[in-house]
Amino acid sequence: MRSDQRQLLDTVDEALKRVLAGGFSFISFSNYVKVAVASNYADALGNSPFHLSREEVPVMAVFGWPVRSGAPFQYRFRDVMNRLEDAGITPHWKDEVIALRVKQNRADASKGQDGNSPYEAASFKQLEASQDLVxxxxxxxxxxxxxxxxxxxxxxxxxxxxxxxxx
The missing domain is CATH 1.20.5 (Single alpha-helices involved in coiled-coils or other helix-helix interfaces)
Structure with a gap:
């Protein structure tokens, strides 16, 4: 890719609109893009006009838990956090947070508070009220x-x- 073809866009919505127009790809943090696509571009069944990669590039995100040096619970706390991560509970929590955020965004869009949604709020209501079951x-x-x-x-x-x- 030539350097003159790379662009820095202000918002994810602007980038997603360019992707829909064609001839443009967008790379960003997966969780943020998943929420934006599911909130604004997916129907009630989860179908969207975008392809989101299943593979993710790991980005070093470090969260700190400041505790006093020599605290008696320090090692036990670290052990519990490692067990939660190894058991897959933290990714499950992340998926629940994403689903809750998407639900809130769709509720706001259906009330008409979010005017920049590419789909009409009525179409969300029609799809969710549909009696079809897969x-x-x-x-x-x-x-x-x-x-x-x-x-x-x-x-x-x-x-x-x-x-x-x-x-």
Whole structure:
């Protein structure tokens, strides 16, 4: 990429509008862009006109927990924080915070407080009020139980026939 093609934009919304227009790519912090796209450009089902990469470039973000030197809980606190991170709880919390922020942004947009949303607030209400439901594995769980039950009965019948045939 030539240096004269790189641009510094003031807002994420401005950059996302340029991406929609075509011929422009945007690289920024993933959490901020996820919130902006989900709040302003995605429908109620989560579909958006953007492709967000699943791979992220790690950026060193260090958070400090200042405690008094030699505090009796210092090592235990660090151990608990490491366990929370290793268990995947902190990314789960991050996803919950993002979802809550998106929900708040959409609520503000539906009230008409956010006038710069590219989608109309009425379209959000229509999509959320829609009775269409996308079926997933959880919805088909009963069918799998019936299949498993039927396979079990068939197997027991096979065993019974084999047992009585050998006599």
């Amino acid at each position: 079926l997933g594995i959880m919805h088909l769980q009963g069918a799998f139980y019936v299949l498993l039950f039927g396979s079990g009965i068939a197997f027991l019948t096979l065993l019974g026939e084999r047992h009585y045939r050998t006599r």
